[in-house]
Amino acid sequence: MAVTIKDVAEKVGVSVTTVSRVLNNRGYLSESLKQKVNDAMEELNYHPSEVARSLLRKKSNIIGLILPDISHPFFGEVTKHIEAYAYEQGYKLMLCNSLHHKKKEKEYIDLLRASRVDGIIMGSHTMSVNDYKSINLPLVSLDRQISKSIPFIASDNYQGGVLATRLLLRKKCRSIAYLSGNLRLNLLAKQRHDAFLEQVRGQDVEYTVRQTDLNGFKYKDYEKLVSSLFEERPELDGVFASSDMLALQVLKQCRRLGRAVPGQVKVIGYDGIAALDAEDLTTIVQPIKKMGELAVQYLLQQIAGEPVPLETILPVRLSEKGTT
Amino acid sequence: MAVTIKDVAEKVGVSVTTVSRVLNNRGYLSESLKQKVNDAMEELNYHPSEVARSLLRKKSNIIGLILPDISHPFFGEVTKHIEAYAYEQGYKLMLCNSLHHKKKEKEYIDLLRASRVDGIIMGSHTMSVNDYKSINLPLVSLDRQISKSIPFIASDNYQGGVLATRLLLRKKCRSIAYLSGNLRLNLLAKQRHDAFLEQVRGQDVEYTVRQTDLNGFKYKDYEKLVSSLFEERPELDGVFASSDMLALQVLKQCRRLGRAVPGQVKVIGYDGIAALDAEDLTTIVQPIKKMGELAVQYLLQQIAGEPVPLETILPVRLSEKGTT
Structure with missing residues (x-):
């Protein structure tokens, strides 16, 4: 049976993501960890597919996030969780504040494409639906159903x-x-x-x-x-x-x-x-944390060519405090 | 007298930044605007320095921003202004949330270097001063004096x-x-x-x-x-x-x-x-807006090889409302 990246990860006692990072020389990794992973690969005679690696290398590992206004506390909080989860997965976050300007939002999408981001999370709501549809990149939309073909995440x-x-x-x-x-x-x-x-x-x-x-x-x-x-x-x-x-x-x-x-x-x-x-x-x-994390997860799955649910509705809860 | 980029900008009635964007094909620009700028350059017989252009092209036009926590409303607000001003200058923003983890902050700096950001704004305060000093990139620090050689911006x-x-x-x-x-x-x-x-x-x-x-x-x-x-x-x-x-x-x-x-x-x-x-x-x-904008301005000046003040202290004011 062919040796897989999972076998290497198990041998070293790290995650698959970490091994993938060593392979692609991505993110910060200590020299001793790199050595351990390389030793394990040699010992197990593991040869990562060159095609897979070159495909991986073509990626920028950058996600674009377009929001109406980062200074609004809801968006600040969701961004915190998006960033933290993306980081864990080896992705960086490019932040785009549309400030409710349709023109800026459109310019940003061109900028993001030029920077070869791997995908975009849209938390904004200024552009017309057709503009969104013409974006030829993996997309996830937060709290808005843009079209039937673009996955969205919302709470109930x-x-x-x-x-x-x-x-x-x-x-x-x-x-x-x-x-x-x-x-x-x-x-x-x-x-x-x-x-x-x-x-x-x-x-x-x-x-x-x-x-x-x-x-x-x-x-x-x-x-x-x-x-x-x-x-x-x-x-x-x-x-x-x-x-x-x-x-x-x-x-x-x-x-x-x-x-x-x-x-x-x-x-x-x-x-x-x-x-x-x-x-x-x-x-x-x-569930702001869960919404942010799922947005990243579904974006990465699309980038990897995997199918994702088109509609995701997460439960909400009542928190009764002092004002009622 | 040699024709400059400023002459082109004046002829078209746009900013120098816009002409520079056309030259470097950066950001979103309408076809008609590009045409106008190109026509003006031809008419004025303007030849941009190839050295300058290639230097420009080597840049990623990305700024890194390292913050302790974007969900804290102060940082959300300063980020809004940093992003807006950077965008006006043709720069994108990579957002790094250190969440007070020294290790994450360090990893982020390596990631930012690998992504060839042009400079970093540090609004974080976890790393040791020596770690900061070893960063070989233009830096601006917010609200903290890291060392005598790194410019900082604070209010009084x-x-x-x-x-x-x-x-x-x-x-x-x-x-x-x-x-x-x-x-x-x-x-x-x-x-x-x-x-x-x-x-x-x-x-x-x-x-x-x-x-x-x-x-x-x-x-x-x-x-x-x-x-x-x-x-x-x-x-x-x-x-x-x-x-x-x-x-x-x-x-x-x-x-x-x-x-x-x-x-x-x-x-x-x-x-x-x-x-x-x-x-x-x-x-x-x-003056949160001013602090954010100056941080970007001083970073871009450093990137352009221009000197910037090492200490910038902006005035504060008392806003007396209902709780005193």
Whole structure:
């Protein structure tokens, strides 16, 4: 039976990835480790396929990541996990911040192609679907279904919407607002909105839906949106904010107006951002780490020519804290 | 007089960078723009130096950025500005998250060298000074003086410490705590601590200094630190937290203990993170955008063989909001 890279890895007591790194002289490896791997290969008479090696060498081992805004804590957190997992697999990360500019996003894709990245993770949502389809590289999309042929990873937005709305109903809220990013962006997050409507309709509650404009994460705009909401609906006693960042603006407005949370107004956010742990915010927790890791894994599998699931929906959970 | 690239740029009505991109076929450029630039070069009889062009071509136009943790909102924000400015200059960004691991940081530097990045911005603080010195690439360090020969960019930590402490004294705080990251990391941020001590000494106030441990941004550890502080010092009426993230933990603890902010306890943070705008937190604002942009600018100047200042200290300002 032919000796495989796995046999070499087992003999040395390291991972297949490590042996592959030695073969391709990729990443940092100590001289003693390289020696051990080379000795094992000689002892086992292991000859890596030259075709495989040259194919491997043709790769840049760089992944491109296009995001709307790295300074948004959700994207900061998902990027941390994407980077850590890619690194473990011997890949580097090229970071592209589209800042919601369609032109920049398009330029970046050309740049990434010219830099011969092996694949792209798209966490952005500005470009038209056709632009994406013309990208001739392995792709994974985060939280957006670009087309039927491009794999996407999302968490269960519908279930998140159900959990959040039901909590507010259970807590006897009588006038509920749903606050969200722009619904025209055609993100999967719109399902939270759909779930909200299905849950409140037919119930004995007042409800309203407010959305931010298309131009990205402008905290001052969030603030205005929330402030006009409370002016128009002074009786409001429940808010489902479709991001933790939006929920923070709701809490701020409640402090300003002297509305007690959760006594007079109950607030639930969305995302479960670790950096906001101190907020004591009730929220729907997305599996951010798992989403980031799977995005990398499915990209690498495509690069290796392996099939991957086209749709991946991960479960969310309700984290009930001090604001409901 | 010889025709220069500037003449071409002026004729077309674009920037020198854009002409340089056409010459080097770098970045995304429309066909019509390329045509205009080429026409102008022909008309002006402009011949770019082949030496200059080949030198340019040898570059990867990639900058490496090593950070402790991109999910920390301060680093997310500085990265946003680094990326945006680098992009304007025709450079891509390779993101390296050291996650406070010395080994990973070291491996990353080798990886970056192998990928032929043109230079590295170091926003990390795990490696020993000697490791940094052995990096044979243009370097800029953020918020840390690595050695006398490596340019660093920081904001005025000492002045920030003075402003924050004086505010608490002016507000008649009588028992003040300074909370900070680990002081042994030898970051320039330690000057905030020094300024705090100089301001409180000789005043009729009680004071104490608490620091987090070395292992990075663990919010649960922040929480414990703050909770034990309030247990030991129930009379505490002023806290200077050396990051906004630490300040959030102080606010949380105050909510838990039922201490009114700013009535019973005054809290000032540090950094001025835009994403935390909703917090209404009094803080010392670092010029994060300027720091990021200068880091890129000084790196590119080094890459071009130009001298840069070794020390750059940017001013900070006090933003007084609702917590003091």
